[in-house]
Amino acid sequence: MPAIVYVCLLFAYPIVYNVLLSLRQSSVIGLLNNSAGFVGLSNYHTAITNPVLPTVVENTALFVVGSIVFQFGIGFLLALFFSQRFPLSGLLRSLILVPWLLPGVVTGLVLRLMFDPTSGMVNQILSDVGLIHTPIEWLTNTHLALLTVVLANIWIGIPFNMLLLHGGLQDIPKELYEAARVDGAGRARTFWSVTVPVMRPVIAVVLVLGFIYTLKAFDIVIILTGGGPVNSTQLLSTWAYTLSFGNLDFGQGAAIGTIMMLISLVCALAYVRSYRGELRR
């Protein structure tokens, strides 16, 4: 019973409110005196036909795919690395978690300083090593800004992937590896025939959660670039924010928010289905 109240109050209410908002002519005035009339799907229509949308969708796709591929890949390698016991492995593993533990705003501000073209550490190191001769405009070049944001988000996401995958690796019975060794399987063979199949449910969870977390990534982008320059790092999440609190067009912002929620929902449902299928097998 308390669980139901909790869910209704803290999950259902905001979601329902957001959906209602997206169906109304929610300008500031309408919102303030509660006179916003229902306009059906017109906010969705406006948002979908908005000339900025294709750019935003493309950016979001690149951001999500780029982030997940590298977060997952590097996270998996680190997880394998730390599943071997060696001196100080526990300490190092905890240190690697730091990016994930820091508040996004703090990370964003520090990275902003690091990526500053003239005084930032990144350009300083690159030019000291002799790799570059003119400073790279990490955040103000429209071709580079998205890459910079993705790099930052990969760095933040690695610990999360590593942590879950490491947990999964710990649960693999040692006997399986021993049996594989007895059968004469090499390292690669053991990885693909023992580790990956046993890990499949964990991998699925990591990918689904990673997708949802990356889709809704917001703080790091808003601090680093605010979606700019010229919308080159505008994602669905930052765009919804700009529409709502920049343009004060709460209806359109809510429409984008609802669309994002549906995408996440579809992804989560697909995962639950495949998980059930897994259990039945």
Place this chain on the structure above:
Amino acid sequence: MLHTARERGRAHPRRGGPLGAATVAAVALLATVGTATTALASTRAGVASSLPARQGAASTRTTLPAPKPGVITLQDYYTTGDGSEMQAFIKEFESQNPGYTVKRDVMPPGNAESQVLTEASAHQLPDLLMMDNPWVPELAGAGDLVPLESVGISPSGLTEGAVAAGSYKNVLYGVGFGNNTIGLFYNKKLLAASHVAVPHTWAQLVTAAKALTKNGVAGFEVAADNVPGSAVWQFLPFFWTAGGDLEHVNDAGGVAALTLYQQLAKEGALPTSVVDEQQNDIAVDFMGGKAAMIVMGPWEFGPFNSTKGLDYGIAPIPTPRAGMSAVTPLGGEVWVIPKSTPANEALGLKLLKFLISPAVTYSWAAANGEIASEKSVSSRLLATVPDDRVFASEIEHARSRTGEVGLAYPAIETALGTAVQAVILGKATPKQALDTAQVAVVAALKQYHITS
């Protein structure tokens, strides 16, 4: 000290004070009389725009009861210095009016707008509230503010700028300490070292900026961050002076103004890094001698004067041709009385009258380089503060940002800010960038039923 002063400066360049056709004024008046607010939306489109709003205001005059001693709630984001200036005014008020206590709530400048909107939607506004002038249409349009003429505050003694900043659809809802706008600040030493004269025309600006760009110094900087507040606020003087129109941003005037940015950026005299800089960032560049000329306002007098080795001058914003007057955006905060109970409104009014009294506004405007709202005070001040003269002459032609486009301004601002960035970065020609922006402008105007 410097930090908070700059933060406040940054709070100014959002959207501007309103003035314009009379549609929603009538709506606000209906609300004054007590018409159900739900009727507002439907009435809004229907009221003829020719309705004489001023007369309406007089006819619905309501008298508030005499205030009863008690607690007056006040909310502001005057955080200059340690905020002690405002605190001193409150102390003075309390000693002059025994029995009254002021409960002051200081909002963080960056969040003030969303905080005010949240409180308004929950009807939790204080007795007296400070807002940036562009927010007036939002609250006045919703019928949440007391029209000041109805409680006996007349606009007749105020400067034109003060009336424009505090009005929505020709009805006065707010009065502030004073107003400000932006001009061209230049580093005298750097100009002298390069034998460059202070530019007055666009051609001179380009030549000067080119000559000044060397040894790691940028010749000219404007804010162009994509939080469009400061980018558009700083672009508007060029845009408006060239004849730009916020309802048709891709007209010849707009294109000409953006072509100036394009030219400056192409020559390297306007660094592309400004697309990541807000107004306070370019002020820091100027103080550090990294920018020779910047667009800035008088709220930086304090920080600039206390910067060792900085010898600066102020000139009006350069114009396309010699002899023109620059049209700049009007900045400045206003005090408003939110609608509540007559008793609370009376309390708010009592404090408001004290805060806009000549003694208080004089002391505020003198310390902050603003043009005082009251005409008599501002003329007295101008005789003593020479730095303010440039701004005083500019403010005569200053225009409120929301005057023509009202509630559509925020969306137009976003679109225009993106166009400014695209041109500075060489991603689009001025015409292409503004054509793209115009699509969003048309959509925003249509959404708020603003026809041109």
